[in-house]
Amino acid sequence: MMTWLVLLPVLGAVVVMLTPRARTELHLPMGIALSVLPLGLALYVFAVFEPQADMQLTEFHSWYEPWGIAWNLGIDGISMPMVVLTTILVPIALGASTMVTHRTKEFVIYTLLLEAGMIGVFVSLDLFLFFVFFEAILVPMYFIIGIWGSDRRVYAAMKFFIYTAFGSALMLAGIIALAVLHNEQAGAPSFALPDLGGLELSIGAERWLFAAFALAFAIKVPVFPLHTWLPDAHTEAPTAGSILLAGVMLKLGTYGLLRFNLQLFPEASVDAIWIMGILAVVGIVYGAAVAIVQPDLKKLVAYSSVSHLGFIVLGTFALTSGGLQGAVIQNVNHGLTTGALFLLVGMIYERRHTKQISEFGGLQKVMPVFAGFFLFMIFASIGLPGLNGFVGEFLVLVGSFTTLPVLSIIAASGVILAAIYLLWAYERVFTGVPEKEENEALSDLSVREVSLLAPLAALVLLLGLYPNVLLDKIAPSTEAVLDHIEASTDYVVPAPGRLGDVFVAGGDEE
Amino acid sequence: MITPEISWLAILPEVMLALGAAGVLLVEVQWKPQSNVLGAIAAGSVVFASAFAVLQWVQAADSVEFGTTDELVAFSGMVLMDGLAIFGRFALLAVTAFGLLAGWKYIVSLGRRSAEAIALILLASAGFSIMVAANNLVMMFLGLEVGSIALYVLAGMSRERARSDEAAIKYFLLGSFASAIFIYGVALIYAGTGELEVLGIREFLAGFVVFSPAVILIGLGLVVVGLGFKVSAAPFHSWAPDVYQGAPAGVVGYMAAVAKIAGFVAITRVLLAGVEALDADWLPIVAAMAALSMLVGSTLALVQGDVRRMLAYSGVAHAGFILTGVVGGTTEGVLFYLAVYSFQLVGAFAVAAAVSGADNSESSLDSYRGLGRRSPFLAGSFTVLLLGMAGLPVTSGFIAKFGVFAQAWTNGFRWLVIVAVLASVIAFAFYLRIIVAMYMDESDAVEIDVPGTSRWVLIVAVATTIVWGILPGSLLSLAADALPL
Numbered sequence: 001m002m003t004w005l006v007l008l009p010v011l012g013a014v015v016v017m018l019t020p021r022a023r024t025e026l027h028l029p030m031g032i033a034l035s036v037l038p039l040g041l042a043l044y045v046f047a048v049f050e051p052q053a054d055m056q057l058t059e060f061h062s063w064y065e066p067w068g069i070a071w072n073l074g075i076d077g078i079s080m081p082m083v084v085l086t087t088i089l090v091p092i093a094l095g096a097s098t099m100v101t102h103r104t105k106e107f108v109i110y111t112l113l114l115e116a117g118m119i120g121v122f123v124s125l126d127l128f129l130f131f132v133f134f135e136a137i138l139v140p141m142y143f144i145i146g147i148w149g150s151d152r153r154v155y156a157a158m159k160f161f162i163y164t165a166f167g168s169a170l171m172l173a174g175i176i177a178l179a180v181l182h183n184e185q186a187g188a189p190s191f192a193l194p195d196l197g198g199l200e201l202s203i204g205a206e207r208w209l210f211a212a213f214a215l216a217f218a219i220k221v222p223v224f225p226l227h228t229w230l231p232d233a234h235t236e237a238p239t240a241g242s243i244l245l246a247g248v249m250l251k252l253g254t255y256g257l258l259r260f261n262l263q264l265f266p267e268a269s270v271d272a273i274w275i276m277g278i279l280a281v282v283g284i285v286y287g288a289a290v291a292i293v294q295p296d297l298k299k300l301v302a303y304s305s306v307s308h309l310g311f312i313v314l315g316t317f318a319l320t321s322g323g324l325q326g327a328v329i330q331n332v333n334h335g336l337t338t339g340a341l342f343l344l345v346g347m348i349y350e351r352r353h354t355k356q357i358s359e360f361g362g363l364q365k366v367m368p369v370f371a372g373f374f375l376f377m378i379f380a381s382i383g384l385p386g387l388n389g390f391v392g393e394f395l396v397l398v399g400s401f402t403t404l405p406v407l408s409i410i411a412a413s414g415v416i417l418a419a420i421y422l423l424w425a426y427e428r429v430f431t432g433v434p435e436k437e438e439n440e441a442l443s444d445l446s447v448r449e450v451s452l453l454a455p456l457a458a459l460v461l462l463l464g465l466y467p468n469v470l471l472d473k474i475a476p477s478t479e480a481v482l483d484h485i486e487a488s489t490d491y492v493v494p495a496p497g498r499l500g501d502v503f504v505a506g507g508d509e510e
Numbered sequence: 511m512i513t514p515e516i517s518w519l520a521i522l523p524e525v526m527l528a529l530g531a532a533g534v535l536l537v538e539v540q541w542k543p544q545s546n547v548l549g550a551i552a553a554g555s556v557v558f559a560s561a562f563a564v565l566q567w568v569q570a571a572d573s574v575e576f577g578t579t580d581e582l583v584a585f586s587g588m589v590l591m592d593g594l595a596i597f598g599r600f601a602l603l604a605v606t607a608f609g610l611l612a613g614w615k616y617i618v619s620l621g622r623r624s625a626e627a628i629a630l631i632l633l634a635s636a637g638f639s640i641m642v643a644a645n646n647l648v649m650m651f652l653g654l655e656v657g658s659i660a661l662y663v664l665a666g667m668s669r670e671r672a673r674s675d676e677a678a679i680k681y682f683l684l685g686s687f688a689s690a691i692f693i694y695g696v697a698l699i700y701a702g703t704g705e706l707e708v709l710g711i712r713e714f715l716a717g718f719v720v721f722s723p724a725v726i727l728i729g730l731g732l733v734v735v736g737l738g739f740k741v742s743a744a745p746f747h748s749w750a751p752d753v754y755q756g757a758p759a760g761v762v763g764y765m766a767a768v769a770k771i772a773g774f775v776a777i778t779r780v781l782l783a784g785v786e787a788l789d790a791d792w793l794p795i796v797a798a799m800a801a802l803s804m805l806v807g808s809t810l811a812l813v814q815g816d817v818r819r820m821l822a823y824s825g826v827a828h829a830g831f832i833l834t835g836v837v838g839g840t841t842e843g844v845l846f847y848l849a850v851y852s853f854q855l856v857g858a859f860a861v862a863a864a865v866s867g868a869d870n871s872e873s874s875l876d877s878y879r880g881l882g883r884r885s886p887f888l889a890g891s892f893t894v895l896l897l898g899m900a901g902l903p904v905t906s907g908f909i910a911k912f913g914v915f916a917q918a919w920t921n922g923f924r925w926l927v928i929v930a931v932l933a934s935v936i937a938f939a940f941y942l943r944i945i946v947a948m949y950m951d952e953s954d955a956v957e958i959d960v961p962g963t964s965r966w967v968l969i970v971a972v973a974t975t976i977v978w979g980i981l982p983g984s985l986l987s988l989a990a991d992a993l994p995l
Contacts, residue, residue, distance in 0.1 A: 063983075064982060064983045064986060066986075066987075066990065067913075067916075067986075128912075131903065132903035132904060132908070133903070135902060135903045135908075136902065136903040136904050138902075139897065139902060142942070143949065146946065146949070146950045147949055147950055153950070154946050154950050157946075157950075158939070158942060158946070161938065161942060162935065162938060162939055165935050165938050166932075166935045169931035169932060169934060169935045170928070170931060170932075172912075172915070172931055173915070173919070173924075173927050173928055173931050176912075176915055176916050176919045176927065177919060177924075179916065180916065180919050180920050183920070189916075
């Protein structure tokens, strides 16, 4: 089944490839229809997913025996939400791409290949396979930014590609090192995650390897000070590119930190909690501060991503139940809300061909539905109780308060800063009376646009009101990560950091 | 060791190629036929040569299985019929067939001189084919010279173009120096060991403790310099950009690929089969050469404004990656890399030839602008090949790079692997520049016509790049079986 999840978008891309280039009106609808298939499958996976710690729905086929590489797929509570998120966002991103009028066929093909690669990253249990997907997705995203982006697209695409490729190059060396070590210790090379997790590493080697992996993922997240590619990529990318970039691709970094750094290098992870925590908090505050002064709406959302992803990194390296669960669910939340915000910015850009905040004003009167969705997503992004952002940020802050109290307190200011830059932006764009002539004639959202936003809004509300629909499935896996760390290091999660400590009534298994 | 009877099978592929070359020339003189007839003769000789190479492979596999590997030493130890030699022949023959197809339009355009071009290609292949099989270093030198001289002439085939003349002269002068250095190295190795045969040198080193191996090492160094020139490894690469740019586009891919295959098989044979006992001495030097090649090749390729020069510098970087495999100490990674890279190289130059057009001169990056519109087929295949050379996953280039990196890491050369991964990132930048020009720049230049034969070359090159990127098992196990004696 996991194989199909990866292959369906590829097959979709092949189908689109076979349609005539000239029938441009066909490509987008076909792409949307074809990307609904993996969504259906992902929802089925969500339904049959058992809340347990082990990998589920695993598949294993040897790829090339002497190298120990394998087509080794599986899913657990950390990757499942990401797969579902990916499959939700792709049809929406395609639906938002009516602006793409030239070379639509290639656009749809690249988007579907990108989807296959992103799903592949999340479900790979073999590091070689993981790397193949991790690196391969750079190519379609490179084309999406470079061909359909705005003025400085080539520069942005190149910067994006080289930055991320640089990080993953050193990770490749790290992966090779792990496989060679496995060969020395067990007599055969292996890239399987459980095998490599059981290696005996000297602390020096572990720290180096941790650094190699962390660098790759930190560039992807991006963690301050490696974030400079992100605003460029976002501003230049077309709407679909921005949605997938912010919604899913950045999460490859946070997912990687959680999945690989914590599992493979527990000792080094424990040693690194302060470094990573500080970088995360600097990112939170810095991203928010820079967002405040952005004159460009899209750049503002881009910098808000830097800030929000800081929370996820902080939660990950808090090494508590709350932190990890918060990190995983915040991955999803940020994907939904920021995806929606980029979608909204794209919609206004389609109407006005500008993203400058100063160009707008009083849109609330002209486009009430649009303003309503925007405000809703802003509230979700700020973390208003009842909406999804609150759940994630609350869990992260509570979780990190146990282990990194000072950082947790500083991070909390990020929530306030988010309120400042987002609400201020809202005020400037939507409130008052429309002064500019162009703004008076703007049409409100069409049915198509509402139907793109509505599912996202519904999910934001659902996760805000009843997060357990997801948290129940996440918790066993994040607990397993903590168990693994406690078992392989001296680290003990201080009370009340573990799940049992919080839910005294339910979770205790004395 | 010495087998008195002559085992023809060991050299039949070369005999076929040489017969083909002679046949083409004689038929041309006597009947002055259409180019297609000459092409058929050439194709026949390549097919027969390949068939005999397959026979050799079967026999070699049998001999290894039954432990009668002495049978594989032929002509009193002059040539070998081991896996390494036969794998080298497979690669050379495939590239020869590709080279003829990719360059066919150019060859036909030569008119009556087309027979010369075909004969030169077959002769070059015959020479390099004997070089990869040579056990005796003098034999290796003979093969090297037969092949190289044919290539010098081939580089100058377009006499009316000054650039082509310049390329030929430069290639010839520098190449002769390299050959001289090589043979001087052979002499010194002979002085130090009393042996000319690779297997004999190995026995000598295994049987004697050499207290001061200085003479052997200097000789070895000179041999490596000579071969390093042929494969355009830094710092012996300076000829490559001029030759790649000046020589006729139709045959440059072939020229580059065969020289690389033969040179690297020879390097592997000498270093890994011959003087492995001295590896403490040569490994650091070869590693340094690899690192230098990767860095010099990648960075200089960045600043080129000409696609063929860019490919030449990327070839320097690739030489470094392949040397990284040599440092890894096994032949498997080197051979796999050589096979996939030479396919990509011939394919890439088939694109360059098509873009260069009839006058065969234009290869600036500007002439690639908007290629995605002007010829989606050319641009698409070039993109796959460039991504393959860059080593992006899902292409054979990634598997190849991964293989050599893993071997070098296993052998303890971690710094080299780190240099290599960083060099690959630098390399991404210039491969992407070409892709940017093709897809992200607009141009109103005319559409480009792709010759049918080039089309087939490109289809095969792209298909192998992707298929071996996803299912590398078959080629990898073939390369793993292709061991030197």
